[in-house]
Amino acid sequence: MESRPILDTIQMIAEENLDIRTITMGISLFDCIDSDGAKARQKIYDKITHSARDLVKVAEQIQTEYGVPIINKRIAVTPIALVAAASADQDYVAYALTMEKAASELGVDLIGGFSALVQKGYQSGDRKLIASIPQALAETSRVCSSVNVGSTRAGINLDAVGELGHTIKTIAADDPVNCMSLVVFANAVDDNPFMAGAFHGVGEADRVINVGISGPGVVKRALEQVRGQSIDVVSEQIKKTAFKVTRMGQFVGSIAAERLNVPFGIVDLSLAPTPNEGDSVAEILEEIGLERVGAPGTTAALALLNDAVKKGGVMVCEHVGGLSGAFIPVSEDAEMIRAVRAGHLSIEKLEAMTAVCSVGLDMIAVPGNTSAASISGMIADEAAIGMINNKPTAVRVIPATGQDVGDEVEFGGLFGRAPVMRVNPNQPQAFIKRGGHIPAPIHSFKN
């Protein structure tokens, strides 16, 4: 018996927090469309609860038999703005309640797809869905919402960017914590297993299993063994480690797909941190050689990390997809939180980092008095980075109502806590108020 591989694997799981972050079942709701909203919702409930009836059971079986923790079981559905548009319903909160009921019946952690795709313009369902988001998030606990406002091929819908600044403020006025369930994208992907941005894309099969992996702790521990050596060695070490981590994602996903009799879609090659000690992306960057995340050099170290993870993982999987890259959600990363508290990491530096990694300004608390226009400006900046660089970017900010820099917003569990960060006080009001559409960029003369 070869004992080394067995001990290595157990160490990765038991001491370095290696886990499968999520098994997400994508479910198409196109066959649930009905001009009668009540009938559509009944069909949606029936399809979700039938399709995913064994999802939680199978995930728990795999966890028991193979000793691999599977943290979340999730569902992603076709963007509701497309499904509900055929009905005469004037608001779509009832659809969110149906999603919540199905998710609760199944025991899944989250359900995504209360979503609209408006990068080129609004159809009637998009307007109703976006107007329903604050109430939908206030009345549900498992439903996740996303809106795609831009893409490399379509440009940026500045009207939607402006509207969503107000939407986020409205959600926060009720309860800032609900803002973590809404993410505003550019270049949103169809097969993302991670929340809050997961939805089942229009070109996807009827049902599919997608898997998101984790494992920052494993990479950090591997890099401790190559201190002081050349950056080439660092890159190689990350690739080798990502290879192992991803193998587990491919393995678990293929077993889950087989047992559920659903096609296996993709593995999302991500390093997703949690607030637990030793499970931090920021600590990897510091292990590479930064005194503190946010120091000059942070963007370069992150670019190397992000690229090496993909290179190491891509050979292992039949299909790679989703958001694939290192995540930098502030509230979910213990070392990021410490760096923000100490004043070593600013929103501007985080924005620069998002140009080279997945996925955007994520889980960042801003002062409660931040204007809707400022939030729209942040969304526009991120969407522009995504549009020009041909990559997904996103904004998930939390206006901390009644709080200011120095205070913190507590989300609980894996979502952690977010120190309120300073926002540049100068206003982009007139820019956002112009509305209209930022044209799609030219793809030559890359400068």
Next chain:
Amino acid sequence: MKAIITVVGQDQVGIVARVATELARLKINIVDMSQTLMADNFTMMLSGVWDDQQLSFADAQAALEELGAASGLTIRIQRQAVFDAIQKL
């Protein structure tokens, strides 16, 4: 059913006997084993085979976890395929 059972803990008299006795009681046949001491930590790996019509994976796991808790040892049981998947090309 075939699985790898790993036992880790402070070295003490009778670890092998206790684990083997419990496996015999559960009718789990030991087909391979190796053990070593790593910095006073006793580490043993066993490959076990049993009839899963007679004993479910979850029951085997529960019995071994109980033994582990009573003996101050960490006892894990996992199907072999996970190790091959992660460590072999």
